[in-house]
Amino acid sequence: MEVTTVRELFRHADRFLQRKIKVNGWVRTVRSSKNFGFIELNDGTFFTNLQVVFDDGLDNFKEVAKLVTGSAIVVEGQFTESPGAKQPFELKAERIEVAGAAAQDYPLQKKRHSFEFLRTIAHLRPRTNTFSAVFRVRSLLAFAVHKFFQERGFVYVHTPIITGSDAEGAGEMFRVTALDFENIPRDGSGCVDFSRDFFGRETNLTVSGQLNVEAYCLAFNKVYTFGPTFRAENSNTARHAAEFWMIEPEIAFAGLPENMQLAEDMMKFLIGYALENAPEEMNFFNKFIDKSLLDRLYNVLDSDFARVTYTEAVEILQKSGEEFNYPVGWGHDLQTEHERYLTEKYFQKPVFVTDYPKEIKAFYMRMNDDGKTVAAMDLLVPGVGEIVGGSAREERLDYMEKRMEELGLNKEDYWWYLDLRRYGGAKHAGYGLGFERLIMYVTGMANIRDVISFPRTPKNAEF
RNA sequence: UCCUCGAUAGCUCAACGGUAGAGCAUCCGGCUGUUAACCGGAGGGUUGCUGGUUCGAAUCCAGCUCGAGGAGCCA
Secondary structure (H helix, E strand, C coil): CCECCHHHHHHCHHHCCCEEEEEEEEEEEEEECCCEEEEEEECCCCCCCEEEEEECCCCCHHHHHCCCCCCEEEEEEEEEECCCCCCCEEEEEEEEEEEECCCCCCCCCCCCCCHHHHHHCCCCHHHCHHHHHHHHHHHHHHHHHHHHHHHCCCEECCCCCEECCCCCCCCCCCEECCCCCCCCCECCCCCECHHHCCCCCCEEECCCCHHHHHHHHHHHCEEEEEEEEECCCCCCCCCCCCEEEEEEEEEECCCHHHHHHHHHHHHHHHHHHHHHHCHHHHHHHHHHHCCCHHHHHHHHHHCCCEEEEHHHHHHHHHHCCCCCCCCCCCCCCCCHHHHHHHHHHHCCCCEEEEEEEHHHCCCCECECCCCCEEEEEEEEECCCEEEEEEEEECCCHHHHHHHHHHHCCCHHHHHHHHHHHHCCCCCEEEEEEEHHHHHHHHHCCCCHHHCCCCCCECCECCC
């Protein structure tokens, strides 16, 4: 007999009622009496469990009644309406095959677990309600990212994971090498001789696909990357990981306004997609993870994102009357507490902060006419903080060379990046969206370690 | 990396200088529609590690390891 999924049963119950069906899945809990019992079965296709009713008409009734949570079974029987109040349907089992019993030390209870404990059993936590919901939404959002950009004519570019130098300057990087650590080649001055390494030079894991994707932007007009990114920073926070996924669109013949509009449209599209395609999961998050989640997300869909310049933001903070641990002053980067005030208290919705002082932003950001600020934008959202960081890119070769000189960057390291300004280097802009931070925002999950299947953080790569 | 807090049964926690306990899970038994099922019983511990103080340490002190929250860095 063909296997039916629990998703089909719940979405199209009328097609299956009063018919014989076959399902498979994993036992969430068994409640048994002397002559009958109930199994909560989850087959991974649907958030809600299917209730299986069984009785001593089964030749393996005793074995089934003793099944430990986590066991894998295959059930055949009649799909019927349920007399119980808590579920509309149930499966009256006529045959239950134990496909894989769980040992009695199965660590997951039917009780609530702490997320800290579940991180220690990352291989089993996808079987819990919360992680089932998180990772289905993660999958849906990954697809939605592609859908959003593809429908708007963007070309998906795979930028390299291994990058040619540390010239990007965006923080600590993981080195990639094939050198024998027991016998590292040295040059005349005692330094490691990377010319004898696999690539004949120093290589690292990418910290951003941006520089590479700009080359494709200036050929395809509208492009995006979506892939893994690596940062070797010793960050111990709920919103940093050493390996995470980033989405980096880049649009040509466009500046900061178009860039912000794209980011806002994208955020609304992705939120709407999750609400529409994972209603059970989103309701679960709203009930058990963050009771204000749905109100907040619908509010985002209905309202325009706020936009302020950095200079205006500083004025708002100075006039706020709030006691901040760090002083607010033009020229200093906004602290987390300042960002939280802006997005969570003052605007109470997502807010773009634009036009930061050039000193606190990257060399490639486009200089504004005032000569003091650059056309950068950060999108701040309540609860997560910075979720998008982007800018208009400096397309004027002379401006960029001057800026690189000021910062002491070696122009030879960036020869091909500068070439892009030499040969039809039109205005262009782009941003990076932290995919995990998006998932946190959409699900209400508070820790990035709980939206990555097997998270990599300092001192943690067990799985 | 810095600051703060924490680590006791498989899990969630209690005991806070004087014999280490409960609920859940597991095992055994009972129960004819359960819903974190219910009722009865049993097993389960080098109290994170190392050292110190003390007649006596889960409890006080120091170091270490790991974790959490906050900060920095950023997405």
